[in-house]
Amino acid sequence: MNGSAKRITLAQVAQRAGVSVPTASKVLSGRTDVADRTRLRVQKAVQDLGYRSPHERRPGGDGPALVDLVIAGLESEYAVEVMRGIIDGATAEQVEIVISSMTPDMSDANVEEWAGRLRQGGRRRLVLVTSDMSTEQLAVFRVNGISVVLVDPRSKPHDGVPTVCSTDWAGGRAATAHLLELGHRRVGYIGGAYEVECNRARQSGYLAALVELGVDFDRDLVVTGRFDPATGADGIRRLLALPDPPTAVFCGNDAIATGVVRQADALGIDVPADLSVVGFDGTPMVENTIPRLTSVAQPLRQIGRTALRTVLQLDRGEPIAAQHVELATNLVVRDSTAPPRGR
Amino acid sequence: MNGSAKRITLAQVAQRAGVSVPTASKVLSGRTDVADRTRLRVQKAVQDLGYRSPHERRPGGDGPALVDLVIAGLESEYAVEVMRGIIDGATAEQVEIVISSMTPDMSDANVEEWAGRLRQGGRRRLVLVTSDMSTEQLAVFRVNGISVVLVDPRSKPHDGVPTVCSTDWAGGRAATAHLLELGHRRVGYIGGAYEVECNRARQSGYLAALVELGVDFDRDLVVTGRFDPATGADGIRRLLALPDPPTAVFCGNDAIATGVVRQADALGIDVPADLSVVGFDGTPMVENTIPRLTSVAQPLRQIGRTALRTVLQLDRGEPIAAQHVELATNLVVRDSTAPPRGR
DNA sequence: CTGAAAGCGCTTACAG
DNA sequence: CTGAAAGCGCTTACAG
Incomplete structure (x- = not known):
């Protein structure tokens, strides 16, 4: 956070993308009357320059950042433990967590709209727990400049999206x-x-x-x-x-x-x-x-903490240790196992 | 949400306070070269009109509102169930939840700073679960224009702060x-x-x-x-x-x-x-x-949903059903009770 | 689908 | 300490 680095303006983004300021403005506000090629150029320029809209710039020199967390099946103790780890991590990293339950209708259109809304609100960090998202849906977040980390033991890893799970x-x-x-x-x-x-x-x-x-x-x-x-x-x-x-x-x-x-x-x-x-x-x-x-x-809490740390690293453009992290499991022997009868 | 109520501008604030726009701007940005009398007039006008700076306004023409949720002891199944109810309610009400674990050092100074930060970020709705806050600390939120609802079975109700619990x-x-x-x-x-x-x-x-x-x-x-x-x-x-x-x-x-x-x-x-x-x-x-x-x-989930609904009502200035709501408990007989031996 | 022009809301720099 | 004037960054309305 080199706080006082001269603020990037929309004009600079427009220039880099080779478009006018109004056009750049349209892309940023998510309007649809822009050619796909143009939109991509502007989005790339936004990323390259690290532009943030006035709304994304938080007053008071950057307040606590928000990280979005979407959990499918918050019913399970599994999900709750991962969530606890993420919240622990958030306290340590001085960020705040916006939690949503997975809405059942995660159609492509909804994902698109949701990603746009996140970006608009300056929320560029997302942890998905057991989300069952398709590779295409995950790409929507990338296009919107949103860093994503998956905690999803149910699915195979997706290319280019870091995952955290256990051995x-x-x-x-x-x-x-x-x-x-x-x-x-x-x-x-x-x-x-x-x-x-x-x-x-x-x-x-x-x-x-x-x-x-x-x-x-x-x-x-x-x-x-x-x-x-x-x-x-x-x-x-x-x-x-x-x-x-x-x-x-x-x-x-x-x-x-x-x-x-x-x-x-x-x-x-x-x-x-x-x-x-x-x-x-x-x-x-x-x-x-x-x-x-x-x-x-x-190590469910550690999985949560690691996922949070990873999404913050991604967002800050720092190198991450590995695309796919497996944290060690640990057999705990209690009272339900014994030698078979007759031994 | 009477969403489209015309946005208040700084010009309106200035007019009401009987000063120029630049002067009002100075007050808002906390500069010191303003007479005390003038500052007070402007601050009053801000309050009267409900002015919010561009930073306080959320982008996307009011996007989904955020409700802050602070839970002490997220370890307990009790807290998790209440949280689930609050998240269910948030989905239904189209708001999003910012969740924080209670930091152990909720000194008066911290509460003051925290409330200020919430207001700055345009976050004016807060549900506190088992928070053990003092009446003075709760007053800090009121002063900052933040609506608070308590789910706190551990403490006596506080005057003027709605609570939800069970019978x-x-x-x-x-x-x-x-x-x-x-x-x-x-x-x-x-x-x-x-x-x-x-x-x-x-x-x-x-x-x-x-x-x-x-x-x-x-x-x-x-x-x-x-x-x-x-x-x-x-x-x-x-x-x-x-x-x-x-x-x-x-x-x-x-x-x-x-x-x-x-x-x-x-x-x-x-x-x-x-x-x-x-x-x-x-x-x-x-x-x-x-x-x-x-x-x-x-009815833990219902307690959560009710708390969420209540804080939204408060925030919108709607009348709430009661300051202190008790939701009905329900005895569920399973297998651990039977008549005493010998009967 | 694009951008020149007008406009909005706010801040800054400065004269009084 | 105040405010007219200039300016900044962005959005809107509209002509092509």
């Missing part, structure tokens, strides 16, 4: 290895939809651990559904009905694991004596189950 | 009456600090139910501490060590109740067969305990 594969492997090392040989997996990126990684980590420790993979021991307790309850019922049922299950998230624990209780099956259960996420609920749940903790 | 007394009475109607005669209360307003109300509801149903109050059956699981665990150990221990407890919140349930499990006491437990709040954790917790649900 899902390594976490899945660690969870499964823990069960195998306890002596389990029949270990099930109950997860979310296979197509969801983080589920795929966790499931692949499960497989890798089996292979590494020389345990045969049995496709019957894998159930996928959604990341909710019902999937856990249904899944464990199915697995326990097998001729050779598992003595342990690794669950794709904590919600599934709580469903498993509750269903086991209903069936009179003791956890961990008869069945070991490992969850994933390390959300606060793991402390509320009986027994408390062994789980792979994601 | 804590009625909820405490309903919880206790439920236990008495099941046939319990030794019913304990484990709560937070007595001085905390909502605890006081819940505890008073407990007492009222005992009196109404003709059950003697025994001061030994009441334990107060903090709203956390440790208080529940310690409390139930103390109560069960009494010569004539309770067969049921009403807990001041769900966190205390989970501590009770876990401690009972550790002591080999069956809930609900040996001990009935009722919580308060109805946060999602009540579904994760085994057994699931009977609890008095607070």
Whole structure:
């Protein structure tokens, strides 16, 4: 922030873009009667020169900046933990957070209008949590000079948009290895939809651990559904009905694991004596189950803080460490895992 | 939002104050070469006409308004649920939420500076959740023309600042009456600090139910501490060590109740067969305990939505329904309550 | 779709 | 300390 660097005027932008001041003004105010080529030239000039409209210049020599945060599914503890990390980071970085719940109708037109509105309001920093945006939609923000960082464990990374997530594969492997090392040989997996990126990684980590420790993979021991307790309850019922049922299950998230624990209780099956259960996420609920749940903790707050720091770096034109950051997970052993009976 | 009400210009302010435009400009930009009498006249005209400088006006012909939200203790599920309600409301009302975590050092000087910053940024609507602000600090916002609504179950209402909360007394009475109607005669209360307003109300509801149903109050059956699981665990150990221990407890919140349930499990006491437990709040954790917790649900989301609506009404100068709104609680019976053994 | 011209709201520089 | 005059940065209305 070299505060007193001579203020850039619209006239300078117009000159650089090779257009008149009124035309530049039209682009800035988001009017539509401008040729696409012209609009792009002006937008580039705005970026190059770092122009900010009078409204974007905050009085009192730059007040606290705003960072927009859009969270889909603020219902989940996952999203709330990431949000807490972002808010912690905002306090540390002296910025403020504008939070919106994801509106369900994120059509291309809406995204376009929204991006325009953000730019108009001088809001050029955006963190999207589990947004399921298309690459085209993300490009709209770039065109509007808005820096975007994704926290989206559900989707593959997009080119040119930094993402922050956790080491899902390594976490899945660690969870499964823990069960195998306890002596389990029949270990099930109950997860979310296979197509969801983080589920795929966790499931692949499960497989890798089996292979590494020389345990045969049995496709019957894998159930996928959604990341909710019902999937856990249904899944464990199915697995326990097998001729050779598992003595342990690794669950794709904590919600599934709580469903498993509750269903086991209903069936009179003791956890961990008869069945070991490992969850994933390390959300606060793991402390509320009986027994408390062994789980792979994601560094959710750190993910939030990192996403915030990254979007600020992008916005200031600073180099960022990596396009795709994976923060380390951590297996926390609690009371829901034990050696199999008879060992 | 009578949005298009003609924008007030500095010329109008100058005219009303009986000075020239340049002089009015000087006052607004805080320059000192203006007579005190003149300055006061201009400031009065600014207030009377509701003038806002270009910086204070938000671009885009009033774009979505911002509402500031400050939450102390975003750790708690309580705060998160209220926040969800506020965000739902913001979506419905087409406003956006700027969220800050309560900084611990809310000294008078900081509040003063903060209020000034909000006004400068054109942010004139504030919802404070469990803020513990003093009446003097709240007055600072009023002086700065900022509308404030409190969601603060911990403190007594302040004069002239609308508050939204729930019917804590009625909820405490309903919880206790439920236990008495099941046939319990030794019913304990484990709560937070007595001085905390909502605890006081819940505890008073407990007492009222005992009196109404003709059950003697025994001061030994009441334990107060903090709203956390440790208080529940310690409390139930103390109560069960009494010569004539309770067969049921009403807990001041769900966190205390989970501590009770876990401690009972550790002591080999069956809930609900040996001990009935009722919580308060109805946060999602009540579904994760085994057994699931009977609890008095607070309408937390509705509290959030109502607080948001109220601050918008205040800001628009519309009449509000009541200074102090209490929204109804609702006893939800789950699996942690049953008639006492032997009935 | 573009830009010369007019205009708006505010600030600055300066004469009194 | 005040305000007429000049000026700045931007937007609006409109001719081409």
